[in-house]
Amino acid sequence: MINLNRRTFMAGLGATATLAAMASRATAADPLKVGYIYVGPINDGGWNTAHEAGRQQMLKTLGDKVTSVYVENVAEGPDSERVMRDLVNQGCKLIYATSVGYNDFALKVAKAFPDVKVEMCTGWNHADNLSNYNIRFHQARSVFGTMAAMLSKSGVGGYIATFPVPEVVSGINSFTLAARKVNPNWKTKVIWINTWYDPAKEADAARALIDQGAEVLTQHTDSPAAVQVCESKSIPTFGQGSDQGQFGPKMCKSSSLDLWGSFYSQRTQAVLDGSWKPEDTYWGFKEGALDIAPIVNVPDDVKAAAEKVKAGWLDGSYNVYAGPIKAQDGTVKAAAGAALDDGAILGMDWLVEGVDGTLPS
């Protein structure tokens, strides 16, 4: 296994340039080289940590049939294209681009190198050698929404949101819909802080929501700052991305866990077999791509209700996006008996009834 950060990667470029020509003559017996790019550091305790854990699992599963390199702290935007091209020049035949801001640049790289396969996380472009993959994050949000409504007396919860992209919007809607199944008068107060990462602002937003009467809190940001505020103010909360229980031993009731490992193993294996086809992957609880950390410090009935929701996702008896669903302005988005399809969830740009606050433009 080769570990690289941005700097040593750059330093090694000169040396690897000569190797690129050799790599292009690689025979079938050579191991497949797989490249990953990460938007942040691999030890952020959230999003990137989860992807790195998935990469490690893939390496363990496939053994010496593959080698892998990663580059961390790759900014979303044009520079990501340069980094991906460098990975291809190093001999990578499969690239995992793990953040939404690489979307258009992953497509450019795929078009430039038809013999390289590109997998784009939370993306939406299509090409013969490009697929997208995503996790049904909203499934875990519905478990937390159910618990939130049961843990709150007043029926008011707080949600720290980042940007109005479908992934975040569908999390808010799922949380709210699930809570309203328990308490029809439930309200979710939302603050948009327009950053994935500013711990002091995340903490201030948490305080503001709590001071405004939120009795339960959850967040879609990358740091555990809000969890710490909740711990100090005795407000139940839920972590996201990876287990944030260490930052709120009493009040962090559970966390959503992103498990990319089996996806990475399966798709990499497909390239090895020659059976890889461009197809989008959208996995959840059932496929083992999503789980929740053990539920702690809640009454038994709350835990039972939460586990029932998760079990419902597993056996198909629960769907938070089954109708009737009304948007904030009262328009019916899904009638009784109908349900939102994947396209509606992946392109969600409206808030459900019960959410306080508006989508930023």
Place this chain on the structure above:
Amino acid sequence: MSIEYIIAVFITVVGASTPILLAGLGELVTEKSGVLNLGVEGMMLVGAIAGFATMDLTGSPWLAVVVAAAAGAAVSMIFAVLTLSLSANQVATGLALTIFGTGLSTLIGQGFTGHGIPTFGTFFPEALANDRFGRVLFSYSPLVYFSFIMVGLVAWFLARTRPGLILRAVGDNDLSAHSIGYSVIGVRYAAVAFGGAMAGIGGAYFPLVLTPQWSEGLTGGRGWIAIALVVFSGWRPVWILAGAYFFGLLGTFELYAKASGASWTSILPSEAWAALPYLATVLVLAAISVSKSAGGNAPASLGKPFVPST
């Protein structure tokens, strides 16, 4: 809007204002000596990781504050040697210091990601902070009271003491101060070190009080707010206090208004709200230059390298 609500907003404002107040006071003294150090953000981050690491390893918040101050002062000495002894350009060196401090704190911090530390909270007995009145007065970290004391000390030092007068003389007319025998470079070294120490403490406020964890870029650009604050204050310590709380209120107010679901908050996008402190600074600068009487407070030698040619 109940009293409880106003108190809650106030307490959050104090938390948001104290780090920029501390760093701004340090930068004020530095600038009063005629040195413009734009490396505040870098010094804050170095102070933040030094304070966090000390707290994580020793468990002593007071020691953490001292180490953070020492670390901030230490990196400011890089700036001092380059600009004072070697007469490098202050703006360029200050920007380089910010980049250096950001990188250094990330490097040191790699071993500390994911660690949690206890919060450096109030040192008053809990019984004092039970009622409304008590919460407004006694519910803060000792660093908050320290920041108030420092406002008084800096104001007194600059206006009422002989060393303060010398420092101002050095900042206003370095050649005259030099010709009557004062060590311009020595005074400026001391002022830069003080600025570094205060920025270090201001940076340490983040992991010690606000968000008891380490993560890259923890201070989130507030070093730049501190520099804007000095200009906003017209180089007056008491105005730094008012400005810090005004800037803190602007940021906090947005969050509270949004949490209340008030529709008028969507008139401005979030980025525009975040830009308001800077906009206010520009307006104040314009006001200062229009009314000449208030403009005399800027140190006349600010940013100019001192080269004693005569």
